[in-house]
Amino acid sequence: MNEVKSAELMVDQRINKDNILNQVRVFAPATVANMICGFDVLGFAVEAPGDEVTMTKVKQLGVRITSIKGDDGRLPLDPEQNTVSACAMKVLEDLGLAEEFGVEIELVKHMPIGSGLGSSSASTVAGVFAVNALLGNPLTKEELLPYCIEGEKLACGHGHADNVAPALMGGITLIRSYEPLDIVPLPVPAGMYAGIVFPHVDVPTRDARQLIKERVPLKDAVVQWGNVAGLVAGLYQNDFALIGRSMQDVIIEPVRAILIPQFAEMKAIAMSYGALSFGISGSGPSVVAITQSEAVAKTITIAIKNHLDKQEIDCNTYVSAVNTEGPRLLD
Amino acid sequence: MNEVKSAELMVDQRINKDNILNQVRVFAPATVANMICGFDVLGFAVEAPGDEVTMTKVKQLGVRITSIKGDDGRLPLDPEQNTVSACAMKVLEDLGLAEEFGVEIELVKHMPIGSGLGSSSASTVAGVFAVNALLGNPLTKEELLPYCIEGEKLACGHGHADNVAPALMGGITLIRSYEPLDIVPLPVPAGMYAGIVFPHVDVPTRDARQLIKERVPLKDAVVQWGNVAGLVAGLYQNDFALIGRSMQDVIIEPVRAILIPQFAEMKAIAMSYGALSFGISGSGPSVVAITQSEAVAKTITIAIKNHLDKQEIDCNTYVSAVNTEGPRLLD
Numbered sequence: 001m002n003e004v005k006s007a008e009l010m011v012d013q014r015i016n017k018d019n020i021l022n023q024v025r026v027f028a029p030a031t032v033a034n035m036i037c038g039f040d041v042l043g044f045a046v047e048a049p050g051d052e053v054t055m056t057k058v059k060q061l062g063v064r065i066t067s068i069k070g071d072d073g074r075l076p077l078d079p080e081q082n083t084v085s086a087c088a089m090k091v092l093e094d095l096g097l098a099e100e101f102g103v104e105i106e107l108v109k110h111m112p113i114g115s116g117l118g119s120s121s122a123s124t125v126a127g128v129f130a131v132n133a134l135l136g137n138p139l140t141k142e143e144l145l146p147y148c149i150e151g152e153k154l155a156c157g158h159g160h161a162d163n164v165a166p167a168l169m170g171g172i173t174l175i176r177s178y179e180p181l182d183i184v185p186l187p188v189p190a191g192m193y194a195g196i197v198f199p200h201v202d203v204p205t206r207d208a209r210q211l212i213k214e215r216v217p218l219k220d221a222v223v224q225w226g227n228v229a230g231l232v233a234g235l236y237q238n239d240f241a242l243i244g245r246s247m248q249d250v251i252i253e254p255v256r257a258i259l260i261p262q263f264a265e266m267k268a269i270a271m272s273y274g275a276l277s278f279g280i281s282g283s284g285p286s287v288v289a290i291t292q293s294e295a296v297a298k299t300i301t302i303a304i305k306n307h308l309d310k311q312e313i314d315c316n317t318y319v320s321a322v323n324t325e326g327p328r329l330l331d
Numbered sequence: 332m333n334e335v336k337s338a339e340l341m342v343d344q345r346i347n348k349d350n351i352l353n354q355v356r357v358f359a360p361a362t363v364a365n366m367i368c369g370f371d372v373l374g375f376a377v378e379a380p381g382d383e384v385t386m387t388k389v390k391q392l393g394v395r396i397t398s399i400k401g402d403d404g405r406l407p408l409d410p411e412q413n414t415v416s417a418c419a420m421k422v423l424e425d426l427g428l429a430e431e432f433g434v435e436i437e438l439v440k441h442m443p444i445g446s447g448l449g450s451s452s453a454s455t456v457a458g459v460f461a462v463n464a465l466l467g468n469p470l471t472k473e474e475l476l477p478y479c480i481e482g483e484k485l486a487c488g489h490g491h492a493d494n495v496a497p498a499l500m501g502g503i504t505l506i507r508s509y510e511p512l513d514i515v516p517l518p519v520p521a522g523m524y525a526g527i528v529f530p531h532v533d534v535p536t537r538d539a540r541q542l543i544k545e546r547v548p549l550k551d552a553v554v555q556w557g558n559v560a561g562l563v564a565g566l567y568q569n570d571f572a573l574i575g576r577s578m579q580d581v582i583i584e585p586v587r588a589i590l591i592p593q594f595a596e597m598k599a600i601a602m603s604y605g606a607l608s609f610g611i612s613g614s615g616p617s618v619v620a621i622t623q624s625e626a627v628a629k630t631i632t633i634a635i636k637n638h639l640d641k642q643e644i645d646c647n648t649y650v651s652a653v654n655t656e657g658p659r660l661l662d
Contacts, residue, residue, distance in 0.1 A: 041557040176561035176577060177554070184564050184573065215546040218582070223508070225556040226372040230507035232560045233515050236567040242515065246507060251549070 015095060019136035023056045026133065028126035028327035030111050030318075031118035032194060032288050033162035035172065036247040036279035037227040042186075043118075043162040044172040046194055046320035049111035051119070052330065053084060053126035055134055061102045063089040070109035075123075082107075083120055083151040084127035090147055091131045095138060103131065112316060115198045116282035118163030124151035125167040129327040141168055141326070146181065158209070163282065170326030172235065188322045189238045195270070195289040195297030196281060197304045200314040201261055209283060211255050220250050240292045244276030247290060253279055260285045262311055266304050273300045294319060346426060350467035354387045357464065359457035359658035361442050361649075362449035363525060363619050364493035366503065367578040367610035368558040373517075374449075374493040375503040377525055377651035380442035382450070383661065384415060384457035386465055392433045394420040401440035406454075413438075414451055414482040415458035422462045422478055426469060434462065443647060446529045447613035449494030455482035456498040460658040472499055472657070477512065489540070494613065501657030503566065519653045520569045526620040526628030527612060528597065528635045531645040534590045534616040542586050551581050571623045575607030578621060584610055591616045593642055597635050604631045625650060 029050040035042035063085040065077045079085035084107055092098040105127065113119045128147050132139050148164035165173040165183050174184040230246030233239070257263040257280065266287055270278040274296045275289035287304075291297040301317035308315050360381040366373035394416040396408045410416035415438055423429040436458065444450045459478050463470050479495035496504040496514050505515040561577030564570070588594040588611065597618055601609035605627045606620040618635075622628040632648035639646050 038556065038560065040553045041560060174557065174560050174564060176557045176573075182561070182576060184561055186564060212549065214549055216549050216552055218543065218545055218547050221547055221552040221555065221582075222371045224552065225369065225559040226505065226507045228556040228560045229369065229372060229505050229563045230513070230515055232563040233505060233517060233567070236564070242507075245513060251552075 014138040015097070016136055020057065021134050021136070023054065024130050024133045025052065025054045025330040026126045026130040026327055027052050027330050028122045028129060028167055029170075029323045030122055031163045031166045031282075032196070033116075033118060033160075033166075033282035034249070034252070034280070035231070036253075036277055036288070036290070037224060037231055037249050038174075039224075039249070039252045040160060040162055041175050041228070042172070042231075043166040043175075044188075044194075045166040045170050045323040045326060046196070046318065047323045048320055049117070049318060051110060051122040051126050052108040053123070053130045054106040054108075055088070055127070055130040056104045057134060058102050058104050061099065063092070063102060064104050066104045066106055068107045068109070071107075071113060074113055075107070075109075081154070083124045083155040086154055087124055087147045087151040088127045088131040090150065091128060091139070091144075095135065097135070103134065112198055114202065116280065116284040116286040117196070117198065118167055118282060120155035121148070121152060121163035121167045124148050124155065125164055125327055127151075129168065133329060142183070144168060145183065149181075166326075168326055171322060171324045174232070186232060186235050187238075188324055189235060189240065189243070191292055192240075192243075192322055193291045193294050193297040194318075194320050194322070195275070195291060195301040196286055196318040196320070197266065197301055197308070198286040198316040198318075199261065199308055201285050211259070212252060213255070216251050223250050240276055243290070247277030247279065249279055256280055256284055260287065261313060262308060263287065265307060269303050269307055270300045273303055275300055294321070345469040346428075347467055351388065352465050352467070354385065355461050355464045356383065356385045356661040357457045357461040357658055358383050358661050359453045359460060359498055360501075360654045361453055362494045362497045362613075363527070364447075364449060364491075364613035365580070365583070365611070366562070367584075367608055367619070367621070368555060368562055368580050369505075370555075370580070370583045371491060371493055372506050372559070373503070373562075374497040374506075375519075375525075376497040376501050376654040376657060377527070377649065378654045379651055380448070380649060382441060382453040382457050383439040384454070384461045385437040385439075386419070386458070386461040387435045388465060389433050389435050392430065394423070394433060395435050397435045397437055399438045399440070402438075402444060405444055406438070406440075412485070414455045414486040417485055418455055418478045418482040419458045419462040421481065422459060422470070422475075426466065428466070434465065443529055445533065447534070447611065447615040447617040448527070448529065449498055449613060451486035452479070452483060452494035452498045455479050455486065456495055456658055458482075460499070464660060473514070475499060476514065480512075497657075499657055502653060502655045505563070517563060517566050518569075519655055520566060520571065520574070522623055523571075523653055524622045524625050524628040525649075525651050525653070526601070526606070526622060526632040527617055527649040527651070528632055528639070529617040529647040529649075530592065530639055532592055532616050534614065540614060542590070543583060544586070547582050554581050571607055574621070578608030578610065580610055587611055587615055591618065592644060593639060594618065596638060600634050600638055601631045604634055606631055625652070
């Protein structure tokens with residue numbers, strides 16, 4: 001966590017110790033990284049699922065995880081290993097408050113781990129947003145983002161921002177550059193919905209990344225950046241036809257789709273029911289249909305679930321508009 | 332020229348033979364392909380330089396080039412080899428008029444050949460626009476574009492559209508896809524200027540393309556499509572800072588810049604005088620500074636010319652706003 005620069009800029013003056021709360025409860029959303037054609041640079045947040053963090057100020061110094069629910073025992077309770085506690089601790093330290101009090105964290109995972117829906121990001125963002133809220137919001141979202149990226153590094157072994165940026169900022173985000181960090185919020189067309197299916201097959205993020213080749217044909221890269229440009233133009237123009245034509249991934253999907261049973265069949269179903277586009281969410285195995293209405297997204301997720309049932313593959317389905325808010329306080 | 336589909340869609344009904352003119356004179360603009368970060372997908376038209384075509388209806392069937400000025404004898408007069416006449420002939424044939432009359436073409440090149448400024452495209456577009464104007468404009472610009480792409484294939488050996496599309500449509504254009512052809516006009520921020528320098532060094536388009544590797548590192552491609560997305564967002568948001576940050580080419584420029592003497596020095600001069608971005612126009616050797624004002628573009632081209640003078644390299648310089656009109660009738 002050393003790469004996060006301390007938020008020195010007179011942050012002391014932004015902290016009013018009388019405003020520090022005793023407890024906050026925060027929801028942070030799942031995210032669809034890559035947005036099909038924008039590998040590592042695009043992502044959007046959804047309304048549900050997501051994770052929930054309850055953070056309580058306590059006298060005992062340090063950050064502790066007191067409980068994790070919904071993870072089937074897969075996440076570490078060690079505060080230095082768990083991204084939620086590690087990031088919260090780093091914020092407290094940078095703000096010079098680590099010697100004044102501690103915090104206890106309860107994490108409730110309302111979403112599957114290893115699903116390609118930004119599970120670790122949702123937890124990290126919930127934790128970072130929670131500690132900032134607990135302190136009376138001394139830091140802006142832009143200032144919180146580097147902590148979340150460091151959290152991703154801890155959780156996944158790489159500091160990508162295509163889940164944490166949309167989870168924290170809400171909406172559709174472009175990560176134009178990492179050095180320096182340059183996040184561009186993109187417009188969200190009214191009526192855009194995501195129909196998400198998480199088939200219960202195991203595709204760990206690290207494996208999914210390793211399949212991808214280090215070099216790609218330039219001609220494919222040209223197609224991809226033409227599509228990324230078309231998607232961004234379509235978002236600004238509210239042009240769903242252009243959005244649909246542009247959301248095609250000729251580089252990552254052909255490799256990763258092999259890991260996802262029934263991918264081609266699910267795609268055919270989605271397109272036959274009117275999806276604008278269909279592809280892999282993040283590194284999978286979740287898949288996402290982008291639609292122009294909630295009804296179409298629902299129809300597609302039901303049709304895909306029916307198909308997977310016949311193949312004896314369990315799945316979760318989610319239908320959601322783009323979440324333009326990002327994390328929020330509960331209660 | 333076989334791949335252009337005949338414009339069958341009741342085009343007969345759009346031709347009023349009483350409206351066919353005897354002569355038209357057309358200007359079509361030079362273009363900056365790639366727009367620095369968008370290799371093969373982006374391009375924009377400038378106000379000047381450009382090429383001029385005078386087209387005259389004559390009784391003798393067929394299309395003839397009667398004169399070419401400004402090409403130093405480098406362009407073919409053979410009507411099947413010259414892109415202007417070949418494209419005009421194809422339009423006449425597809426419209427069923429090739430057996431009714433012929434045309435004679437005078438081409439005046441007001442711009443250097445092999446400069447990286449879309450010289451052949453300007454001529455092709457002028458010719459195709461001229462024959463359509465002569466006929467009373469039976470075809471839309473979208474219908475004319477495939478003829479221009481075929482013309483590029485004849486002139487350059489490849490049917491790219493990143494010069495002909497902006498030369499014909501005007502403004503900044505995205506070629507999202509070739510199959511099917513999908514051209515997206517992008518907004519032109521008010522006040523955007525190009526300062527162009529054409530150093531008199533020989534870099535044939537074919538050689539410049541051959542230098543480029545067939546496979547590129549995925550991590551560079553990701554940077555590139557992040558930049559393309561940032562540029563498109565910046566154009567829509569009229570955000571010159573974002574436009575400048577985004578117009579960086581990490582894939583093509585490092586290879587092609589080697590062919591252009593003094594490239595690094597010219598770039599340093601441009602950036603020191605306030606360019607938003609600086610890079611190669613098309614396949615070079617012309618270079619382009621993108622600026623937020625005419626004055627800055629002028630200052631940069633003068634400073635670069637002074638520098639090249641000291642190196643005993645001749646050059647042409649051009650300062651231009653983005654040309655939003657494309658080709659136009661003269662007189």
